[in-house]
Amino acid sequence: MSQNITVDDQNGDPSNGYQIIYEPKDAWVSNGIGGCPNCTMPNSNRPFMNTWHGSLSNGSVPINASFAFFGRSVTVFCIFANYAPGIIEMTFDIDGVQSGNFSHSPKGTGNDYNFNNVVFASQQLPLKNHSLTIHNGFVGGPTSLVILDSITYTTEDVASASETPIKPSSQGVSSNNSSRTLKMLLAVLLPVLVVACIALLWLFVRRRRLSRRSAACPEKATISESRAVRIHSSMRSTRTSAIRRQYIQQELRVVQEQFVDIDELERMHASSTEDIRSQLDGARERNNQLLTRIHELEAQLESAWALGLSDEPPPGYSARESLT
Structure with a gap:
């Protein structure tokens, strides 16, 4: 019409x-x-x-x-x-x-x-x-x-131009409606799915990075702790070594001060009496003992104990205090 x-x-x-x-x-x-x-x-x-x-x-x-x-x-x-x-x-x-x-x-x-x-x-x-x-x-x-x-x-x-309009079958209408509904669902859901996939990928990458970082941290902490222990141990060893060597050197000076000059003593006593000879012999014996002690102290200065590398005192060491 x-x-x-x-x-x-x-x-x-x-x-x-x-x-x-x-x-x-x-x-x-x-x-x-x-x-x-x-x-x-x-x-x-x-x-x-x-x-x-x-x-x-x-x-x-x-x-x-x-x-x-x-x-x-x-x-x-x-x-x-x-x-x-x-x-x-x-x-x-x-x-x-x-x-x-x-x-x-x-x-x-x-x-x-x-x-x-x-x-x-x-x-x-x-x-x-x-x-x-x-x-x-x-x-x-x-x-x-x-x-x-x-x-x-x-x-x-x-619709009125044909004398006998063809009525669409219910199957065709249902098919068209289903197709239209499917297209609408795809149009709505597809962007949502894309965004969800991107979000999941981001979370996966982020968790993976965090896992790698957390796995690396204990190792770094262990390395740092080990290094700190070594530094502390080194500082303690140096301090202990200085104290021990100072003590040995002090004792060495005391021993050296007790050493008697025999030649000077003989010049002072020109007359050789029995008593003078006995004093000289005693001084020589004393010097020999002091010289032995000096050699022992010099050896102790180079020992592992004096260098702070060991807590085991060297042979022949005697101290009035315990230094460890």
Whole structure:
């Protein structure tokens, strides 16, 4: 069943809400004339739904209006200005192919307008989706004033066009619904799955890094602790060695101070009496004992105990205090 649908320049298609697209936007003015702010405006009670879109082309840029529809014919209605600059130069494209043109020169002398003028009609279109493009003038062309009022197209009620409409089977409907539902689920779930996979991968990598780091820490701690023990042990060994050597050196000085100069003693006692000879022999014996002790102390200075490398005193060591 055929039906005519009139599309208002401003309110669009009442059957589906589609709007006319104006390009450039600032070249078209609703209930005005783009590019001509001083032009006299039409009576707003006369156009369809009391609205219009106007543009004045000076040939510098393309100015057009486009609309998409499903139908078998289309007609374009404009308002004519019967005064300068009221010259109209229009071309029309259907589905990207030029399908008509229109020219008009003003015939009146006043500031009056003519309404409900057909500037383009195409009646033999196949019943399908179409695109209509209206061009106001052309680049490099003369001044052109276009005031678009409405577009009417003829469409067909596809459901009533067949005398015996084919009712879809329940199986087909179920299949289509299932397919649509599956697509919707995929559209919703796929981004979620991608984000979840990325999050899991990040957690896996992070845990792996933490495991490696924690595994490496005990080893570092052991190394540090071992190093600290060695340093502490070395410091303690050095301090102990210094104390032990100091003690041995002190005893060595005491022994050396007890050493008697036999030659000096003989010069002091020139007369050799029995008593003097006995004193000299005793001094020599004492010196020999002190010399033995000096050798022992010198050996102890180089022992592992004196160097802090062992806690076992060297042979022959005797101390008034225990130094460990």
